[in-house]
Amino acid sequence: MTGTDIDLVRLPALEPGAADPPAAAAESTGRGRFSRLRGWLSAPGALVSAVFLLLVLCWAAVPGLLAPFDPVSDLDSAAAMAGPSSQHWFGTDPLGRDVYSRVVHGSRLSMLAAGLAVTISVTAGAVLGVLAGYVGRWLDSLLMRTVDVLVAIPGLLLSMVVVSMLGFGVVNVAVAVGVAGIPGFARIMRAETLRILSRPYLDAARTSGLGHVAIMVRHVLxxxxxxxxxxxxxxxxxxxxAVSALSFLGFGAVPPTPEWGALVNDGRGYIASAWWLTALPGAVIAATVIAINRLSREIGVVQR
Amino acid sequence: MTALLQVEDLHVTYRGSTGAVPAVRGVDLRLERGRTLALVGESGSGKTSIGRAVLGLHPRGVRQRGSITLDGTELLGLPAPAWRKIRGRRLALIPQDPLAGLNPVHPIGRQVAEVLVRHRLAKGAEAREQAVQALAEAGLEDAERRYGAFPHELSGGQRQRVLIAIAIVARPELIIADEPTSALDVTVQKQILDRLALLTAELGTSMLLITHDLALAADRADEVAVLADGALVELLSGSDLLHSARTPAAQHLAAAAPTLDSPALIPPPANPAPVETVPLVAAHDVQVVFPGRGVREDVRALDGVSLAVRPRESVGIVGESGSGKSTLARVLLGLQAPTAGRAEVLGVDQGRRLGRAERRAARRAVQPVFQDPYSSFDPRRTIGASIAEPLGALTRIGRRGQARRVAELMDQVRLPATAAGRRPRELSGGQLQRAAIARALAVSPQLVVADEAVSALDVSVQAQVLQLLARLHQEQDLALVFISHDLAVVRQVSTRVLVMRAGRVVEQGPTAEVLTSPTTEYTRALIEAVPGRTPTGERR
Known part of the structure; x- marks a missing residue:
């Protein structure tokens, strides 16, 4: 190591004030990002999760290419209620449809519905949270007490109430799940807004002459x-x-449209004689949720 | 006689994400019994790394090489159980942050007595008695009654005394004081350092004083080791530090350190603006009260402050923490509405409902530079975008014009053009503070309010930023309001000074006059507390 090296790298902030960690050069940030990616992949759990989720996304994107059979019209009544085999990986249902193909095709509807639900939660929650935190006073009280009331009702129950109001269907289920998710996002967003509002760069933005909307859009969000x-x-x-649960309860997809929760529901009557009808789609749902949770933890690490 | 502490060819290397980072590179030090050795240097010079190595506080991943001996015993590579017998008993640390250094859920007295109990020096009532004595020795008034107090019930200075008590209670041979007073006001700092000096003299304890403050080191240390880039640059006696350093690096540091003797950067104005000109900003009998919640009482941050800043003036505001100087800055910047009284910008009362144009005019006239360069930039935006922000909001300059203006401003504050595309974390504190000044200058304001704008910076960077402000003041007729707790700094850049205490202005006048012949006891105490005041001798 030569004398100049110390200038290139950032020391841990040990010194009081740590006023002057030497600037990391642009290329070292690039390298930093790369090593972060490598660190990511060295965690086997995260890697497996990422691969599995990629597979599910491919299912949802191009189900026709990945599913060996048509999920609705390929009725192989000779092979109905057959267990898993090399031809039918997840077995077949009472009508002789390939369960694996139905899971593959069902992923699209399930993922889209979940995506729509989260989009609704994030958007509405973020707007309410920013307003509550930024405007404060009576609006804060009003919004946050409303949120408190919503939190007091179990999420699934709330979703069921909303679906009953809107009517059955996958889109309505998604909206219902989305609405039930709003309180969490509103609370997080309000807390973040309050944190950011106390930062000196917000003072700088105010003295720069920025209006309220510009501050919220450019700095807070x-x-x-x-x-x-x-x-x-x-x-x-x-x-x-949640979407699967509501579909399982019959609020969502209309037969014969494949959807994960509905698939589990379809197999419910045969749980003693044909375990694969419920267990295998159920396992896919569980694996997807676990994979997403595992990856969200990685996002948390990267964000820090 | 062997030295109490002997450090030989010490290397400390951190493992960074991009490879090994040497923090200390071959340092030799000797500290005799009963003496004080100061380690000085800027951030990244390795002074804290040495302190941590002596205390054995580096985590396992940090490579250490060389030798550290305490009274002949090798400390490097000592196993953890052996360390536990030495730390607190023979070596003690006085940490920097008085709040973080104490456990918030235990009474302070128990935290002092714990040292004795851990080292089996005393227990029960005896430990308590000795702890109370140590607290009293450390200068905590009413030690007996405060034994059961919790850290949050004490002030910063009192907490620092508790930390000193923890350090001295077991009568260690060596105390390592890592920036023991940099979080404290100058008057408190002086009391604490006086007390430490007294104790080390009485008990014959040696002290390793780690500080970035050269004047303080010069005042308090027998010997000073000047460090730069992890290497020992010069070893000299404390009295020689500020005026007789031999190596260029040490001279450079010494020259940058402001004392009450260093030359002013801004001469008194040759043609001051006549009194009848409309002030750029004015506060008339301003009061700011923060309402208390529940049982907490209201806080009166400003209690009838009046101030007028005229064009081309440079006004300094000094005071200790809680004196209301930052609140005054926020009032002048229009970030805090006065509870009572009036704040005017260019003669326009800011308390009225203002039109868009009036509001913009006020913003364009007065711009800020804040204390912490890192948090005064949005971490998600590039420096260029942040500098251009006031241009976009307050002027009608188009995108291309903005880019040109940003480039011009960055050139003015001597920032490399490439910095425009960087994010705040990629720049150093000094560079960021220049960028903050560039942002303040973007709309060509007539006044810049700098609130502790250099206190988070290393002395050499601080000197550069001060010179930059002085240059802008003179070349562009920019008026300055410079707020600082540091009299030496305020003296360099202000021609008029206000001394604040508890929300009031207790004294004001031309800087030279106030500092040489203060009329109030408080100002005198402030001046006397500034370290490095007497250039030679007269220590302790």
């Missing part, structure tokens, strides 16, 4: 996005579960 992203990833897993 981007700086809160990290926390929102972590929660959103976590919520996505929960949303898949």
């Amino acid at each position: 981007p700086n809160a996005s990290g926390a929102l992203a972590v929660l959103a990833a976590l919520e996505l897993g929960g949303a898949i579960l």
Whole structure:
């Protein structure tokens, strides 16, 4: 190591004030990002999760290419109620449809519904949270007490009430799950907003002459996005579960459209004689949720 | 006689994400019994790394090489159980942060007595008695009654005394004081350092004083080791530090350290603006009261302060923490509305409902530079975007014009053009503070309010930023309000000074006059507490 090296790298902030950690050069940030990626991949759990989630996303994107059979019209009545085999990986249902193909095709609807639900939660929660934190006073009290009331009702129950109001269907289920997720995001966003408002760069923005809207859009939202992203990833897993649960209860997809929760429900009557009808789609749901939760933890690490 | 502490060819290397980072590179030190050795240097010079190595506080991943002996015993590579017998008993640390250094859930007295109990020097009532005595020795008034107090019930200075009590209670041979007073006000700092000097003299304890403050080291240390880039640059006696350093690096540091003797950067104005000109900003009998919640009482941050800053003036505001100087800055910047009284910008009362144009005019006239360069930039935005922000909000300059203006401003504050595309964490504190000044200058304000703008910076960087402000003041007729707890700094850049205490202005006048012949007891105490005041001798 030569004398100049110390200038290139940042020392841990040991000195009081740590006023002058030498600036990391642009290329070292690039390298930093790369090593972060490598660190990511060295965690086997995260790697497996990422690969599995990629597979599920591919299912949802191009189910026709990945599923060996048509999920609705390929009725192989000779092979109905057959267990898992090399031809039918997840076995077949009472009508002789390939369960694996139905899981593959069902992923699209389940993922889209969960995605829509989280989008609704994030958007509405972020807007309410920013307003509550930024405006404060009576609006803060009003919004946050409303949120408190919503939190007091179990999420699934709330979703069921909303679906009953809107009517059955996958979109309505997604909206219902999304609404049930709003309180969490509103609370996080409000806390983040309050944190950011106390930062000196907000004072700098005010003396720069920025208006309220500009401050919220340019400074508060981007700086809160990290926390929102972590929660959103976590919520996505929960949303898949909630959408499936509501479909299982019969609020969602209309037969014969394949959907994960509906698939589990379809097999419910045969649980003693044909375990694969419930267990294998259930396992896929569980694996997806676990993978998403695992990856959301990685997002949290990267954000820090 | 062997030295109490002997450090030979010490190397400390951190493992960074991009490879090994040497923090200390071959340092030799000797500290005799009953003496005080100061380690001085800027951030990254390795002074704290040495302190931590002596205390055996480096985590396992840090590579250490060389030798550290305490009274002949090798400390490097000592196993953890052996360390536990030495730390607190023979070696003690006085940490920097008086709040973080104490456990918030235990009474302070128990935290002092714990040292004795751990080292089996005393227990029960005896430990308590000795702890009370140590607290009294450390200068905590009413030690007996405060034994059961919790850290949050004490002031910063009192907490620091508790930390000193913890350090001295077991009568260690060596005390390592890592920036023991940098979080404290100057008057408190002086009391604490006086007390430490007295104790080390009485008990014959040696002290390793780690500080960034050269004047303080010159005042308090027998010997000073000047460090730069992890290497020992010069070893000299405390009295020689400020005026007789031999090596260029040490001279450079000494020259940058402001004392009450260093030359002013801004001469008194040759043609002061006549009194009848409209002040750029004015406060008339301003009061700011923060309402208390529940049982807490209201806080009167400003209690009838009046101030007028005229064009081309440079006004300094000094005071200790809680004196209301930052609140005054926020009032002048329009970030805090007065509870009573009036704040005017260019003669316009800011308390009225203002039109958009009036509001903009006020913002354009007065711009800020804040204390912490790291947190005064949005971490998600590039420096260029942050500097351009006031241009976008307060002027009609188009995108291209903004880019040109940003480049011009960055050139003015001597920032490399490449910095515009960087994010705040990629720049150093000094560079960021220049960027903050560039942002303040973007809309060509007539007044810049700098609130502790250099206190988070190393002395050499501090000197550069001060010179930059002085240059802008003179070249661009920029008026300055410079707020600082550091009299030596205020003296360099202000021609008029206000001394604040408890929300009031207790004294004001031309800087030279106030500092040489203060009329109030408080100002006199402030001046006397500034370290490095007497250039030679007269220590302790």
